Amino acid sequence: MRKAVLVIVLLALALPASARVGAGMRLGFQDPSFCINLMGDFEITPNIDITADFDMILSYAFIGQFTGNFKYMFNLSGVNPYAGIGAGLVFGGGGVAFSLPFHVGMQLPLGANFYLDADVRPCLWIGEGTYFSFGFIAGVVYFF
Secondary structure, three states: OHHHHHHHHHHHHHOOOOOEEEEEEEEEEEOOEEEEEEEEEEEOOOOEEEEEEEEEEEOOOEEEEEEEEEEEEOOEOOEEEEEEEEEEEEEEOOEEEEEEEEEEEEEEEEEOOEEEEEEEEEEEEEOOOEEEEEEEEEEEEEEO
């Protein structure tokens, strides 16, 4: 336990002072149904973000998806498009699968550290078989 705390403290000290942390909620569609997404965003540099997503896909049975993602932000004036890739797990509906999501999206500043975040997410689920899932979500992210 002490080693884990030490690693976290050392990582925090090594990060630039400009690093921001964000949290948000987005709604949309992730095949096969409606999706509620909770996300955390950690900006390492102005162009590199690490995010964590938890998706609640409300289908015939609850499907959950937890992913960690790497995103590259293209900083343009007024809009911040991004592209990225992630890895994680999909569970529910009778099994567990590996998730490989791809992200293409943008963040639009709304003011006072709020951003509209819209994301198109093709995703490959690999378990007992391989399944392609397509999704799109949009919502608000707040950066502290």
